Amino acid sequence: MAEYSRRIDWLARGGSWLVRVLGVTWRFRVVNDAPVRAARAAKQPLIFSLWHGQLLPLLYHHRNEGVAVLISEHGDGEVIARIASRLGFRTVRGSTSRGAARALLGMEKVLEEGGDLAITPDGPRGPARSFAPGPLIVAHRSGAPIVPVGVVVSAGWHLKSWDRFLIPKPFSRIRIAYGDPVHVDEASVRDAAASAPRIGELMLEAEKSARE
Numbered sequence: 154m155a156e157y158s159r160r161i162d163w164l165a166r167g168g169s170w171l172v173r174v175l176g177v178t179w180r181f182r183v184v185n186d187a188p189v190r191a192a193r194a195a196k197q198p199l200i201f202s203l204w205h206g207q208l209l210p211l212l213y214h215h216r217n218e219g220v221a222v223l224i225s226e227h228g229d230g231e232v233i234a235r236i237a238s239r240l241g242f243r244t245v246r247g248s249t250s251r252g253a254a255r256a257l258l259g260m261e262k263v264l265e266e267g268g269d270l271a272i273t274p275d276g277p278r279g280p281a282r283s284f285a286p287g288p289l290i291v292a293h294r295s296g297a298p299i300v301p302v303g304v305v306v307s308a309g310w311h312l313k314s315w316d317r318f319l320i321p322k323p324f325s326r327i328r329i330a331y332g333d334p335v336h337v338d339e340a341s342v343r344d345a346a347a348s349a350p351r352i353g354e355l356m357l358e359a360e361k362s363a364r365e
Contacts, residue, residue, distance in 0.1 A: 165235030172236065176213035178323040184330035184362050189300060192334060198264045198297045199334065202288050202356060205273035206281060206316035207304040208233075210327050217241030221263040221270050223248070223256060223287075225277030243268065248277050248287075257291065264295040274353070279315040284353035286346035292337040293345035299352060301332035303360030330363035332356070 192199055201220070203211055212222075221243035224234045234244045245263065247256025263270050272288045275281055292299050304319075307326040312318040321327055332355045339345040 168236045169239035201271040203302040205276040284349040298334035301355040301359045305363040328363040330359045332359040
């Protein structure tokens, strides 16, 4: 166990160092961030919804903002959690398939305290770009709006993983687009969960905006 913990810590240290080194070379352009800035100025907690495969450039772009990220307890989740922590994020552990109740309580606590939350609705196992209802349930129960996020990179590597995890190459141009905040005000949690396809489409529209 001690050897495993040391290995995880070493991987997290190396991973966070690599992200910082690469990130210094990345050139960002942001589309439609005015609603995000306005919500933060009004101290309105937000739920950022992003695809799992696009997590890395967003971790760098939003570093040291204190955003809480939902990270699974599966496989490489511990490494990602420690990298995120080293980049100034808070973490909530769990997923729809493991630790769901604890994760839900943790996410609600973050929002009640006025913090922002980031969720990958297709994680931790996919299918890629399939929108699980987790963010909608949290949004419905908390009243916090969902902000769809899309990322486009001029050049990058894709891992051979279910999400084709994206690592932007050095000096890549990265465009991040935010959709307008969406309030989930359906009559019931079940109705809110049923609106998942609509939010998934808004995420794809945000990605389209990043390409334009």
